[in-house]
Amino acid sequence: MIDEVGTQLGILTPQEAITLARQRTLDLVEVAPNAEPPVCRIMDFGKYQYQMEKKAREARKNQKNIVIKEVKFRPSTDEHDYEFKKNNVIRFLGEGDKVKATVQFRGREITHKEIGFQLINKLLHEVEAAAIVEFRPRMEGNALTAILAPKKTEAKKA
Numbered sequence: 369m370i371d372e373v374g375t376q377l378g379i380l381t382p383q384e385a386i387t388l389a390r391q392r393t394l395d396l397v398e399v400a401p402n403a404e405p406p407v408c409r410i411m412d413f414g415k416y417q418y419q420m421e422k423k424a425r426e427a428r429k430n431q432k433n434i435v436i437k438e439v440k441f442r443p444s445t446d447e448h449d450y451e452f453k454k455n456n457v458i459r460f461l462g463e464g465d466k467v468k469a470t471v472q473f474r475g476r477e478i479t480h481k482e483i484g485f486q487l488i489n490k491l492l493h494e495v496e497a498a499a500i501v502e503f504r505p506r507m508e509g510n511a512l513t514a515i516l517a518p519k520k521t522e523a524k525k526a
Contacts, residue, residue, distance in 0.1 A: 370399075370409045379405055436515070438468040441491075443483040450487070454494060461498045461518040471512040484512040492516075 369377040369385055372394060380388070385408055389396040395413035398406055437460045439453050460467050469491055471484035488505045492514060499516040506513065 372410050435465045436468050437465050438470060441471045441487055443477050454491060457495055458498050464518055467516045469514045473510045478510055488512055488514055
């Protein structure tokens with residue numbers, strides 16, 4: 369048992385601890401239930417909850433959310449459009465986001481999967497300085513997808 373200022377009061381029965389906490393108009397909070405014997409503390413429970421929420425918010429603030437940006441191509445994508453989308457991929461990787469490159473097939477285009485593989489392999493080759501390939505190109509239904517992640521040095525610069 370620990371009181372509100374941090375002084376150890378020793379081992380008390382649960383009833384004695386509750387009455388002691390009520391005399392001081394505070395709450396009895398079990399801090400370490402797995403300890404032998406369990407450790408309880410006399411404190412203001414509302415203040416304790418507020419401090420725990422504050423710590424959780426601080427921890428969430430320091431986390432980096434992983435965002436996956438998707439760039440879609442078609443087997444008939446023109447060279448200018450390809451370059452524009454490739455530059456977007458490089459920009460997204462520079463910002464520290466992952467990129468999902470997709471070649472979407474429609475109708476009879478699916479019979480020429482090799483065009484899609486050539487397009488996506490060309491993209492992977494041209495952005496290899498800024499990206500690590502997380503998932504190699506693979507068919508998912510009527511789409512060919514590959515996932516790229518930024519290299520560690522690129523993410524630190526951003």
